[in-house]
Amino acid sequence: MPEDKPARRKRPTIADVAKRAGVAPAIVSRALSPERRPVSREKRERVLKAAAELGYNQNPLARGLATNSLDMVAVIVNHITDLSDLDLFDPLLEAIQALGKQAVIIRVGNTEKIEDFLRNSAAFHVHAALVFSDFADAEGVRTLFHSDNVLMLNGRFDAKSAYITIDEAAGIREAVTRALERGAKTGALVTGRQTSLIEQARIQAYRDICAGAGLDLVQELQGDYSYASGLALARSIDGASLPDAIFCTSDAMAMGMMDGLRARDLLPPRDYRLYGFDAVVNANFNAFDISSIGFDRAELIHGISMFLKDPAGYRDHPEVHELRTRFVERSTG
Amino acid sequence: MPEDKPARRKRPTIADVAKRAGVAPAIVSRALSPERRPVSREKRERVLKAAAELGYNQNPLARGLATNSLDMVAVIVNHITDLSDLDLFDPLLEAIQALGKQAVIIRVGNTEKIEDFLRNSAAFHVHAALVFSDFADAEGVRTLFHSDNVLMLNGRFDAKSAYITIDEAAGIREAVTRALERGAKTGALVTGRQTSLIEQARIQAYRDICAGAGLDLVQELQGDYSYASGLALARSIDGASLPDAIFCTSDAMAMGMMDGLRARDLLPPRDYRLYGFDAVVNANFNAFDISSIGFDRAELIHGISMFLKDPAGYRDHPEVHELRTRFVERSTG
DNA sequence: CTGTTAGCGCCTTCAC
DNA sequence: GTGAAGGCGCTAACAG
Numbered sequence: 001m002p003e004d005k006p007a008r009r010k011r012p013t014i015a016d017v018a019k020r021a022g023v024a025p026a027i028v029s030r031a032l033s034p035e036r037r038p039v040s041r042e043k044r045e046r047v048l049k050a051a052a053e054l055g056y057n058q059n060p061l062a063r064g065l066a067t068n069s070l071d072m073v074a075v076i077v078n079h080i081t082d083l084s085d086l087d088l089f090d091p092l093l094e095a096i097q098a099l100g101k102q103a104v105i106i107r108v109g110n111t112e113k114i115e116d117f118l119r120n121s122a123a124f125h126v127h128a129a130l131v132f133s134d135f136a137d138a139e140g141v142r143t144l145f146h147s148d149n150v151l152m153l154n155g156r157f158d159a160k161s162a163y164i165t166i167d168e169a170a171g172i173r174e175a176v177t178r179a180l181e182r183g184a185k186t187g188a189l190v191t192g193r194q195t196s197l198i199e200q201a202r203i204q205a206y207r208d209i210c211a212g213a214g215l216d217l218v219q220e221l222q223g224d225y226s227y228a229s230g231l232a233l234a235r236s237i238d239g240a241s242l243p244d245a246i247f248c249t250s251d252a253m254a255m256g257m258m259d260g261l262r263a264r265d266l267l268p269p270r271d272y273r274l275y276g277f278d279a280v281v282n283a284n285f286n287a288f289d290i291s292s293i294g295f296d297r298a299e300l301i302h303g304i305s306m307f308l309k310d311p312a313g314y315r316d317h318p319e320v321h322e323l324r325t326r327f328v329e330r331s332t333g
Numbered sequence: 334m335p336e337d338k339p340a341r342r343k344r345p346t347i348a349d350v351a352k353r354a355g356v357a358p359a360i361v362s363r364a365l366s367p368e369r370r371p372v373s374r375e376k377r378e379r380v381l382k383a384a385a386e387l388g389y390n391q392n393p394l395a396r397g398l399a400t401n402s403l404d405m406v407a408v409i410v411n412h413i414t415d416l417s418d419l420d421l422f423d424p425l426l427e428a429i430q431a432l433g434k435q436a437v438i439i440r441v442g443n444t445e446k447i448e449d450f451l452r453n454s455a456a457f458h459v460h461a462a463l464v465f466s467d468f469a470d471a472e473g474v475r476t477l478f479h480s481d482n483v484l485m486l487n488g489r490f491d492a493k494s495a496y497i498t499i500d501e502a503a504g505i506r507e508a509v510t511r512a513l514e515r516g517a518k519t520g521a522l523v524t525g526r527q528t529s530l531i532e533q534a535r536i537q538a539y540r541d542i543c544a545g546a547g548l549d550l551v552q553e554l555q556g557d558y559s560y561a562s563g564l565a566l567a568r569s570i571d572g573a574s575l576p577d578a579i580f581c582t583s584d585a586m587a588m589g590m591m592d593g594l595r596a597r598d599l600l601p602p603r604d605y606r607l608y609g610f611d612a613v614v615n616a617n618f619n620a621f622d623i624s625s626i627g628f629d630r631a632e633l634i635h636g637i638s639m640f641l642k643d644p645a646g647y648r649d650h651p652e653v654h655e656l657r658t659r660f661v662e663r664s665t666g
Numbered sequence: 667c668t669g670t671t672a673g674c675g676c677c678t679t680c681a682c
Numbered sequence: 683g684t685g686a687a688g689g690c691g692c693t694a695a696c697a698g
Contacts, residue, residue, distance in 0.1 A: 013675055024685040029677060038683055060455040061403070062675030064394040065690050070455050072437070080423040090413040093440045102456045104405070104435050107426045122393040122403050122455065123435045227618060259619035285560060286592035287620035346691055357669045362693060371667055395691030398674050668698080675690105682684080 012054040021050035032058065064125060072102045072122075073308060074129040074145060076136055079109040087281055088297050095305045101127060108133050118144055128308055131156075134196040149311040151304065155197035162314050164303045164321055166198065169205040171293035171325030175247070175275050176209050178291075178327060184244035184273055186216045190233055190257060192225035192249045202249050202277070218243055225249070227256040234260020242272050245333065251276035254290045258332070273333035284330070291333035295323040345387040354383035365391065397458055405435045405455075406641060407462040407478065409469055412442040414558075420614055421630050428638045434460060441466050451477055461641055464489075467529040482644040484637065488530035495647050497636045497654055499531065502538040504626035504658030508580065508608050509542050511624075511660060517577035517606055519549045523566055523590060525558035525582050535582050535610070551576055558582070560589040567593020575605050578666065584609035587623045591665070606666035617663070624666035628656040 014032075018025040023043050030037035031047040039047075050056075064070045073096050080089075096103045104123045108114050118124055128149035131141055138161035141150045150161050157163035179187065189206050192199050210217045221236055223229030230253030237243070237257075246268075248254040254276030258268065268274040279294025303320035347365075351358040356376050363370035364380040372380075383389075397403045406429050413422075429436045437456050441447050451457055461482035464474055471494035474483045483494050490496035512520065522539050525532050543550045554569055556562030563586030570576070570590075581587040587609030591601065601607040612627025636653035 014677095015675080025675095026677080026685060027683090030684095033677090040683060043683085057452040057457075059398075059675050060453065061394055061397040061401075061458055062690090063677075064455065065392075065398050065692090066675080066677040068394075068690075070394065071453075072455060080426060081419055086414055090440070093413060093438055094442075097440060097450070100450065100453070102437050102439065102454055104437050105426055106435065107423070107430060109427075117430070117433065119390040120393065120433075121435055122397065122405060124390075125394055231619070255618060255620075262619070285588060285620075286564070286596070287588075287618075347693095348691080358691090359669065359693075360667090363668095366693090373667060376668085392691050395674090396693075398676090399691080399693040401674075669696100670698095671694100671696080673694085674692090677688105677690085679686105679688085681686090 011059070012056045013059070014056075016054055017047060017051045017056050020054060021046040023047060068125065068146065069127055070122060070125040071100065072104050072126045074104050074106050074123050074126045076106045076108060076129060076131045076133050076141070078107070078133045078135060080105070080107060088300070091297065091301050092304065095301050096308065099305065099308050101308065108135050115144060128311060130304060134193075134198065149307075151307045151311075151314075153300075153304075155201065162307055162311065164300065164323065166295055167322055167324045168198070168202045168293075169209065169325075171295075171327050172202070172205045172247075173209050173213075174327035175291070175293050175333070176206075176213050176215055178329070179245040179273050179275070179333060180213055180215055182269075182273060182333070184215060186218045186241075186243045187245040187247060188219040188221065188237065188243040189217055190221045190223055190230065190246065190248040190253050192223060192253065194222065199249060206247055215245070223248075223253050223256075225252060227252045227259075229253055230256025230258075231260045233257065234263075237261065239264055239266065242266065245273040245275065247275045247277075249277045251278045251280045251290060251292055254292070254332075255288050258288060258290065268332040275333050279328045289331045291330040292328045293325050294328055295325045299323050344392070345389045346392070347389075349387055350380060350384045350389050353387060354379040356380060397455075401458065401479065402460055403455060403458040404433065405437050405459045407437050407439050407456050407459045409439045409441060409462060409464045409466050409474070411466045411468060412440060413438070421633070424630065424634050425637065428634050429641065432638065432641050434641065441468050448477060461644060463637060467526075467531065482640075484640045484644075484647075486633075486637075488534065495640055495644065497633065497656065499628055500655055500657045501531070501535045501626075502542065502658075504628075504660050505535070505538045505580075506542050506546075507660035508624070508626050508666070509539075509546050509548055511662070512578040512606050512608070512666060513546055513548055515602075515606060515666070517548060519551045519574075519576045520578040520580060521552040521554065521570065521576040522550055523554045523556055523563065523579065523581040523586050525556060525586065527555065532582060539580055548578070556581075556586050556589075558585060560585045560592075562586055563589025563591075564593045566590065567596075570594065572597055572599065575599065578606040578608065580608045580610075582610045584611045584613045584623060584625055587625070587665075588621050591621060591623065601665040608666050612661045622664045624663045625661045626658050627661055628658045632656050 014025050014028045018028045027039055027043055028047050030039045031044045093103050125146050129141055129145050131152050131154055134154045137156045138152050138158045152161050152163040191203050221233045223233050234257050254274055258274055274290055276290040276292040279292040306317055306320055307314045347358050347361045351361045360376055361380050363372045364377040426436055458479050462474055462478050463484050465486050467487045470489045471485050471491045475481055485494050485496040524536050554566045556566050567590050587607055591607055607623055609623040609625040612625040639650055639653055640647045
């Protein structure tokens with residue numbers, strides 16, 4: 001191999017631009033900075049022109065070394081399915097890229113020693129971190145990343161951290177009301193991983209609201225959010241005294257439940273009413289079309305964008321700190 | 334705000350470790366390098382001890398600046414759904430992290446000027462790039478990234494690039510054979526985005542194999558891989574002369590097709606045989622359970638890992654350069 | 667094998 | 683408003 005890497009043409013540096021523009025490197029740095037820095041209008045223009053002619057591009061590593069930060073956003077999930085569906089993930093990436101930043105996905109699902117691993121990684125220096133994983137708490141993430149710009153999306157925030165919470169109760173109240181209107185007297189609740197704060201809130205909301213509204217929650221079953229667990233739990237539902245309404249804390253479990261009961265010729269809404277959670281598009285498949293509860297993903301993306309754009313000013317916009325869930329009516333309930 | 338950032342305790346540097354171990358900084362660098370570099374056994378131990386005591390962690394930005402590379406892997410997709418499903422994405426992330434690297438997801442779907450955007454980004458310096466997007470060609474990606482370590486997974490490779498291709502024909506042949514065995518004489522083909530090289534190969538394989546095997550492809554319909562497009566295209570299927578077999582180039586389209594025909598009381602395998610593609614887990618939902626064609630995702634991950642571990646040596650392992658698809662029998666065909 | 671010396675490219679004082 | 687100088691932390695190159 002004579003010249004495997006033909007000495008990739010060296011990229012122009014700030015010094016090259018400075019030379020061409022006939023100014024000092026520091027001027028170039030200032031002129032090219034997004035922030036308003038003292039440079040005379042005339043020199044700024046010379047610098048911009050020279051930079052364009054040379055095809056200059058900043059070296060983010062050098063800037064990162066000097067400023068101790070990187071234009072990347074860490075997205076912390078358990079498994080990737082935490083982002084409950086692609087409906088959220090795709091626009092999230094788009095929003096991050098629209099801000100000129102890049103998303104580093106960090107999966108803490110079963111990586112032990114995630115900390116050691118991260119400390120030697122460039123991800124350590126990210127501009128901000130978005131935390132979806134319920135395994136991470138605010139303080140831990142702050143020490144994990146070389147940044148205080150942590151947005152907690154898992155409910156585990158503290159006084160110092162930014163967050164977006166979901167008002168689970170709003171949509172649940174609508175769904176329960178709906179079930180009652182349709183004559184439901186009894187209900188079953190199918191839950192997911194109870195270590196999640198969000199899940200705990202969801203379960204509690206169901207209990208409280210059902211109790212308050214007079215819908216008798218006769219059965220609680222625990223799954224793991226998955227289709228498979230819903231399918232398996234269907235066996236635990238007593239056909240003889242079928243609950244009038246079955247509430248699942250994920251759409252996937254609702255789908256499994258529906259398939260499991262369908263095998264016994266029990267169909268919603270004829271034989272029981274079925275409610276999912278998350279309002280994923282999948283549930284819209286004709287074969288399921290499950291009534292669900294969810295929030296507007298665009299609103300969540302909007303809040304995240306605001307945070308990334310100006311982490312310091314985020315506190316001043318409480319209107320994006322909490323999202324409301326709503327009942328999404330489909331054919332099962 | 335008196336002290337918003339309480340001067341985050343400075344992390345120890347290589348110089349601190351050197352001082353404590355009583356050696357030169359360069360020795361520390363060598364001792365801590367993953368590669369085998371000349372350091373006396375005794376000094377190496379002193380360095381390791383000092384580093385541990387100090388809680389030293391490398392600064393990847395500084396290393397990146399010096400070596401011009403970063404321990405990150407760019408994953409380039411159109412939209413995130415390019416990774417056809419989470420079955421692949423989650424283990425891919427896990428594999429990347431297992432190598433001590435981080436995944437930067439780059440979505441080129443509708444970002445114009447992706448190039449300008451990237452050149453100013455740290456992603457430019459990634460260790461390697463994995464290309465799933467069919468919008469990117471090998472040469473383009475090499476110039477886009479400051480790295481020749483590009484693995485093409487979209488079929489658009491050239492002589493200089495590493496790649497993994499999928500033998501689409503193998504599984505298609507099995508599926509067509511199966512349909513014939515079950516008495517099919519006529520078939521319909523439902524396709525996706527035809528700009529993709531992989532899709533083109535898939536379509537051609539279907540045509541060739543059906544022609545060769547004597548299955549008459551009476552109809553071709555174009556969708557976009559999605560459930561919705563399959564559902565819409567079901568209307569174009571003539572109920573009177575229903576094809577014996579319907580082959581879809583994605584599972585999602587097959588699901589849509591199935592729902593669309595179900596609405597007209599046409600069910601597989603009673604009334605027609607239905608075949609999907611990708612063999613995603615979703616298709617396993619009881620309500621669908623669609624026969625499909627796919628490759629072993631673990632094999633793909635294995636090949637990708639080999640590449641990331643040693644991009645230079647990858648060429649010497651041709652056994653991972655091509656994956657075979659296989660027919661996955663389920664209930665619809 | 668070892669240590670010294672230069673950078674890598676940028677930003678940030680700090681005088682002017 | 684400007685520019686020189688030093689530093690971010692590490693690695694490569696070069697003598698010893």
